[in-house]
Amino acid sequence: MKTKIYQTPSHPDANLKQYILGYTVSVLFTLSAFFLVKNTVFTRNVLEYVVASLAISQFIIQIVFFLHLFNERNPRFRLLVFLLMLAIVLILVVGSLWIMANLNHNMTLPSQIRYMNNQGGGF
Amino acid sequence: MTATSQQFEIEHVSLADLRKEESPSIFENVSFGFFVYLMTDLVLFASLFAVYAVLHKNIANGPSGYNIFNLNTVLAETLLLLTSSFTCGLTLLSLRTKKKITVLTNLAVTFLLGLGFLLIEINEFHHLVSIGDSWRVSGFLSSFFTLVGTHGLHITIGLIWMIYLAFRLYKTGFSRANLRRFTIFTLFWHFLDVIWIFIFTVVYLMGMLKL
Numbered sequence: 001m002k003t004k005i006y007q008t009p010s011h012p013d014a015n016l017k018q019y020i021l022g023y024t025v026s027v028l029f030t031l032s033a034f035f036l037v038k039n040t041v042f043t044r045n046v047l048e049y050v051v052a053s054l055a056i057s058q059f060i061i062q063i064v065f066f067l068h069l070f071n072e073r074n075p076r077f078r079l080l081v082f083l084l085m086l087a088i089v090l091i092l093v094v095g096s097l098w099i100m101a102n103l104n105h106n107m108t109l110p111s112q113i114r115y116m117n118n119q120g121g122g123f
Numbered sequence: 124m125t126a127t128s129q130q131f132e133i134e135h136v137s138l139a140d141l142r143k144e145e146s147p148s149i150f151e152n153v154s155f156g157f158f159v160y161l162m163t164d165l166v167l168f169a170s171l172f173a174v175y176a177v178l179h180k181n182i183a184n185g186p187s188g189y190n191i192f193n194l195n196t197v198l199a200e201t202l203l204l205l206t207s208s209f210t211c212g213l214t215l216l217s218l219r220t221k222k223k224i225t226v227l228t229n230l231a232v233t234f235l236l237g238l239g240f241l242l243i244e245i246n247e248f249h250h251l252v253s254i255g256d257s258w259r260v261s262g263f264l265s266s267f268f269t270l271v272g273t274h275g276l277h278i279t280i281g282l283i284w285m286i287y288l289a290f291r292l293y294k295t296g297f298s299r300a301n302l303r304r305f306t307i308f309t310l311f312w313h314f315l316d317v318i319w320i321f322i323f324t325v326v327y328l329m330g331m332l333k334l
Contacts, residue, residue: 015216016213016216019209019212019213019216022209023205023206023208023209026205027202027205030198030201030202030205030323031198033324033328034194034197034198034201034328037194037328037331037332038194044332044333047332048329048332051324051328051329051332052324052329054324055320055321055324055325058320059317059320059321062208062313062316062317062320063317066208066212066313066316066317067310067313067314067317077155078155078158081158081159081162082162084162085162085163085165085166088166088169089165089166089169092166092169092170092173093169093172093173093176096173096174096176096177097173097176097177100177
């Protein structure tokens with residue numbers, strides 16, 4: 001019996017075209033992110049959002065073209081686990097930042113706030 | 124032939140089969156299990172990212188990211204790891220050619236690119252420690268070394284894993300077990316590149332934006 005080597009369960013449609021497309025787009029996103037920050041093309045606040053959205057786009061590109069998460073046949077257990085973990089990650093990161101920001105705010109003396117404002121930063 | 128001996132025979136045959144050629148269900152189960160492991164690893168990295176996000180302003184009169192990061196080396200690292208992830212996908216695809224030399228060449232390219240990434244990172248860490256900016260200086264540097272170092276540790280494990288894969292392929296050829304090993308390794312290597320997207324964005328690029 002011959003093994004069908006290319007029709008693997010985890011990579012049902014793995015093909016060269018997808019890899020080349022994913023790689024090219026990822027390189028373009030990476031280079032533009034570095035270029036924008038290096039030359040400070042926009043103001044710093046705008047740049048933060050631009051760079052973050054470039055990262056999220058590249059994340060989605062790699063999930064689709066490299067990890068083939070959406071090519072899965074039914075039942076889509078991988079996608080389910082991935083979405084659950086994404087929810088946990090968001091709760092973990094956003095929750096930590098929220099709690100710590102509140103804590104800093106509530107535990108800081110007014111004199112320290114004035115000091116911090118003069119220094120232009122947090123603790 | 125009695126029922127029991129028949130049962131025994133079936134079991135015996137299936138066990139021998141498992142040694143030579145795995146059933147597709149083993150492939151499916153192992154790669155799904157490995158995917159679930161990667162997702163738990165994602166939670167580990169997320170908690171380290173949360174620690175970094177909370178602590179990155181605590182520079183304690185030490186340097187901030189703006190003072191110690193060099194975007195050129197980070198760009199070189201990023202392109203090396205991205206290309207390595209790409210050639211890792213090509214390695215998986217090249218398994219269908221059933222030529223050992225092609226697969227091993229692709230794997231070697233992936234290995235060297237990954238090694239280049241790791242060497243640049245070790246060099247960066249060594250430089251930081253030698254000028255006195257080690258993890259003991261501030262909360263920022265502790266969380267920086269922990270986050271980036273954990274990723275580097277994963278890369279190191281991946282490099283050792285690649286040597287093992289090359290050895291297995293050389294010894295046992297294109298078996299289903301080896302196809303499974305290559306498939307889960309590819310998942311692992313792509314996953315590390317995905318994590319690196321967020322490290323270079325959140326740590327390095329955003330670090331350069333905050334003076």
